[in-house]
Amino acid sequence: xxHRSHTALRAREAIASVGALSFVLTAxxxxxPQTAFNPHSDYAIVGLxxxxxxxxxxxxxxxxxxxxxxxxxxRYRRRSNEQLPQQIHGNTVIEVLWTTGPVLVVGYxxxxxxxxxxxxxxxxxxxxxxxxxxxxxxxxxxxxxDANVVTANELHLPVGRTVNLILHSDDVIHSFxxxxxxxxxxxxxxxxxxxxxxxxxxxxxPGQCYQLCGYSHANMRDRAIIxxxxxxxxxxxxxxxxxxxxxxxxxxxxxxxxxxxTCPACHTINGTPAxxxxxxxxxxxxxRGTFAGSIxxxxxxxxxxWLKDPPAVKPGSLMPNYHLTGHQLDxxxxxxQALQ
Ligand code: CUA
Numbered sequence: 630x631x632h633r634s635h636t637a638l639r640a641r642e643a644i645a646s647v648g649a650l651s652f653v654l655t656a657x658x659x660x661x662p663q664t665a666f667n668p669h670s671d672y673a674i675v676g677l678x679x680x681x682x683x684x685x686x687x688x689x690x691x692x693x694x695x696x697x698x699x700x701x702x703x704r705y706r707r708r709s710n711e712q713l714p715q716q717i718h719g720n721t722v723i724e725v726l727w728t729t730g731p732v733l734v735v736g737y738x739x740x741x742x743x744x745x746x747x748x749x750x751x752x753x754x755x756x757x758x759x760x761x762x763x764x765x766x767x768x769x770x771x772x773x774x775d776a777n778v779v780t781a782n783e784l785h786l787p788v789g790r791t792v793n794l795i796l797h798s799d800d801v802i803h804s805f806x807x808x809x810x811x812x813x814x815x816x817x818x819x820x821x822x823x824x825x826x827x828x829x830x831x832x833x834x835p836g837q838c839y840q841l842c843g844y845s846h847a848n849m850r851d852r853a854i855i856x857x858x859x860x861x862x863x864x865x866x867x868x869x870x871x872x873x874x875x876x877x878x879x880x881x882x883x884x885x886x887x888x889x890x891t892c893p894a895c896h897t898i899n900g901t902p903a904x905x906x907x908x909x910x911x912x913x914x915x916x917r918g919t920f921a922g923s924i925x926x927x928x929x930x931x932x933x934x935w936l937k938d939p940p941a942v943k944p945g946s947l948m949p950n951y952h953l954t955g956h957q958l959d960x961x962x963x964x965x966q967a968l969q
């Protein structure tokens with residue numbers, strides 16, 4: 630290799646290490662909120678602690694093994710063309726050391742991990758709030774059975790109270806993951822999984838379906854909204870109210886159109902003939918900050934964009950393009966925005 634290509638190689642290596650370093654540092658940056666390095670629940674903390682311990686152990690083992698390897702390669706290298714270095718194949722001491730060493734290291738990891746598995750897999754403590762988490766192509770349903778509240782994509786939870794998430798799926802396998810709250814777990818049709826946890830601070834934390842589930846897997850997002858208990862109770866009470874009857878003429882026309890078209894076949898609006906269960910419950914649609922798998926901010930422009938051609942903005946969406954006219958879009962947007 631020429632001197633010139635050596636220099637080029639060095640430069641590329643340097644760029645690669647800077648890239649790797651910035652990738653590591655990004656994990657701590659608040660501009661990347663979907664990080665597991667910023668835990669906000671007991672469940673997230675116990676998992677991260679374990680992960681970090683194992684990473685540190687791995688680095689120590691890696692440095693030791695690499696050190697011994699380099700030392701042995703230099704110390705016992707072939708020094709002349711005639712003479713082979715001393716051959717130690719089958720050396721009992723070395724065989725015993727490098728067999729028991731890894732067993733002890735892995736055994737220690739098992740010793741640390743088993744209690745965490747048993748702790749987090751145990752049934753939720755009595756008195757936990759139950760929330761059903763149901764995966765759909767491509768959005769999340771959150772059902773509070775004790776309060777008779779059903780919502781979508783935004784999981785409201787009270788800080789400091791233990792919640793029992795009951796996970797299943799309505800179609801294919803999805804995976805529920807809000808990194809700030811802890812590790813991912815599959816939502817499977819015909820099978821129920823559980824996660825229970827206690828959020829330890831208020832805030833909004835984004836999540837993402839983590840199991841390839843179709844065209845819009847990447848558009849299947851959600852958010853946890855962790856609130857002070859009083860705010861959470863107020864939210865829950867508001868969600869229990871019957872839907873707003875729009876007084877505005879445009880929104881009222883939208884309400885009428887909603888019931889006349891195919892909307893009620895898929896969507897529920899409590900207290901109306903619309904009782905479809907395929908799409909999200911829209912009773913308090915306007916109270917949500919985002920919609921359509923949490924990919925859109927909830928505003929008039931985005932609702933219009935969505936209603937105009939759902940599969941165009943969310944490929945594979947079960948809601949088809951109904952070829953609504955401009956006027957129909959106007960009145961439906963007004964109605965949806967009235968559903969506080
Ligand atoms: Cu649901 Cu990926």
